[in-house]
Amino acid sequence: xxxxxxxxxxVLFTALSDRTRRDIVVRLSAGExxxxxxxxxxxxxxxxxxxxxQVLERSGLVSRGRHRQTRPCRLEPARLAVAASWIEENRxxxxxxxxxxxxxxxxxxxxxxx
Amino acid sequence: xxxxxxxxxxVLFTALSDRTRRDIVVRLSAGExxxxxxxxxxxxxxxxxxxxxQVLERSGLVSRGRHRQTRPCRLEPARLAVAASWIEENRxxxxxxxxxxxxxxxxxxxxxxx
DNA sequence: AGCTTACTCAAGTTGACGCTTGATAAAGCA
DNA sequence: TGCTTTATCAAGCGTCAACTTGAGTAAGCT
Numbered sequence: 001x002x003x004x005x006x007x008x009x010x011v012l013f014t015a016l017s018d019r020t021r022r023d024i025v026v027r028l029s030a031g032e033x034x035x036x037x038x039x040x041x042x043x044x045x046x047x048x049x050x051x052x053x054q055v056l057e058r059s060g061l062v063s064r065g066r067h068r069q070t071r072p073c074r075l076e077p078a079r080l081a082v083a084a085s086w087i088e089e090n091r092x093x094x095x096x097x098x099x100x101x102x103x104x105x106x107x108x109x110x111x112x113x114x
Numbered sequence: 115x116x117x118x119x120x121x122x123x124x125v126l127f128t129a130l131s132d133r134t135r136r137d138i139v140v141r142l143s144a145g146e147x148x149x150x151x152x153x154x155x156x157x158x159x160x161x162x163x164x165x166x167x168q169v170l171e172r173s174g175l176v177s178r179g180r181h182r183q184t185r186p187c188r189l190e191p192a193r194l195a196v197a198a199s200w201i202e203e204n205r206x207x208x209x210x211x212x213x214x215x216x217x218x219x220x221x222x223x224x225x226x227x228x
Numbered sequence: 229a230g231c232t233t234a235c236t237c238a239a240g241t242t243g244a245c246g247c248t249t250g251a252t253a254a255a256g257c258a
Numbered sequence: 259t260g261c262t263t264t265a266t267c268a269a270g271c272g273t274c275a276a277c278t279t280g281a282g283t284a285a286g287c288t
Contacts, residue, residue: 006133013136017127018246019120022200029207035265048247050266055245069264077208084201086136087194093143094191113251132276162277164236169275178251183234183285 008060012083015059020044021052025061028075035071119196122174126197129173134158135166139175142189149185 015021020042027033027041035053039046053073056062061081064071129135134156141147141155145174149167153160167187174193178185 006136009136010131010133013127013131016201017124017131019124020246022120022123022127025204026207029204029211031211045248047249047267051246052173054266070200071265075208077205080201080205080208084198084205087130087198088230090143091191091194091198091281093140094189094194097143097145097265128275134276148234149236159278161236161237163281165276168236185235 006074008082009086011055011059012061013080015055015061016083018052018055021056024073024078025075028062028073029077032065032072032074034073038073068102122196123200125169125173126175126193129169129175130197132166132169135170138170138187139167139189139194142176142187143191146179146186146188148187152187 016024016025023042024038026031027038033048035046038044038053039049042049053062055066057064060082061076062073063076064073066072130139137156138147138152141152149160149163152158152167153163156163167176167178171178171186175190176187177190178187180186
């Protein structure tokens, strides 16, 4: 059903609702980063960062690899497209509705001026 | 500073992280609705709907008017643009990064084949 | 004036979130 | 082999979010 996509959107927008996680996304759009690097950047314990990464991973926005002792995080921007498409679709629906309202209003005014 | 925009994004993505609120946005993109109509639609108490509307109002996505005893809710889609632009900007940054990686890879392969 | 309708406020419960501390694992280095 | 680095697991703490119930308000109806 549609509930699958709704679950996806739940975890996606939840992931994006925290400014630290949004900034991690911004940081990763410039390249991979390790948990330690992110912990230093945000003056935060590695445990806290690790949990943020888990939320981002659950949303599909970020994935982790393995390289020596590190777990480099990288962006999976295909998921940003899911959130973007939801927003854009609803913006489009609203725009069409406003266009209809405007044209109806224009017709009304035309009728008045006769 | 930028923190103002970050606060905006916090409440915006938090508002969009709940499927009932997302569906209210979808519903409102087709026209105004009252609290009672929404409560019936979601088989939910008016109090619960009222609180969802407050969250959406705080995010700027929805505003309420007054008409007789009702408080008709309508969409304020300018705020959807704020969320959309954040996502699109980060998708753009990632796309540019991937383009650079690809061209670097292409140059590497060119060098190898010599 | 009394009654209904539409809605909000206030308080309480339940569960999730963000972060902490302490212990543990796994990989490299001396 | 011990020691350090990098990261995760587990438990706990304080806060906030979603919903409930009960009471209250304001506008319309008879």
